[in-house]
Amino acid sequence: MSVTLRIGVDVDDVLTESLPGYLEAFRRYFSHEVKVEDAAWEIFRRYPEIPDAQMWAFFAELEATDFLGTRPVYPAAVDAVRALAMDGHRLVVVTGRLLIHRDHTRRLLDKAGIVDLFEDLVHRDGEAAAEFKPRVVRERRLDLLIEDELHVAAATAGVPAPVLLFDRPWNRGELPPGITRVQNWDDILRLVKAMAAVRSADQKTTDGADSCAREEDSLNRRDQGYGKDPAGA
């Protein structure tokens, strides 16, 4: 069996369709049209003329309508997450959503029937997303991150950890090394399988080399009265 991977999975626009809905809400509230290819979550920087009070009122409306708890989950994402879990991969949500919205995410994924397939739902606590995600990937020793925001993907690829970037209108352009653009969840399942197979082959090679070295070592040390059980290594 191939090795299993530790995979970080973003929520918005990876498991759910979110940013287009956010832009639509923004357009309805402020009558500002933002093209989806120019989309970003930190949209208020572009409109310094919008007073803070209006911005907070907009956020309050999103909260009142449970925006983050009701994003449509992609059916293909549900199937793929189940398939990855079935294959034994360890899944962790790594989202730029704030810690105060953790319950929104939990409810969302619970409704989709996949919340229990994640070991943890890691949320951001004020840190910039491009610092937060690489840190989580590093600290939790994740093998892979599935993401849709280019600057976050680029920062994570610098960890270095490979990133699968969902092709979205807002992340087009040159990709730095370490990032692979994917079109859908089938691409992801295929690439994860390939990556696990490569790891498995690497491990066998390493194990083979280790076992030769161990054998030699054990022969050399036999008369010294100690050895190491390879199974316990």
Ligand SMILES: [Mg+2]
């Ligand atoms: Mg996202």
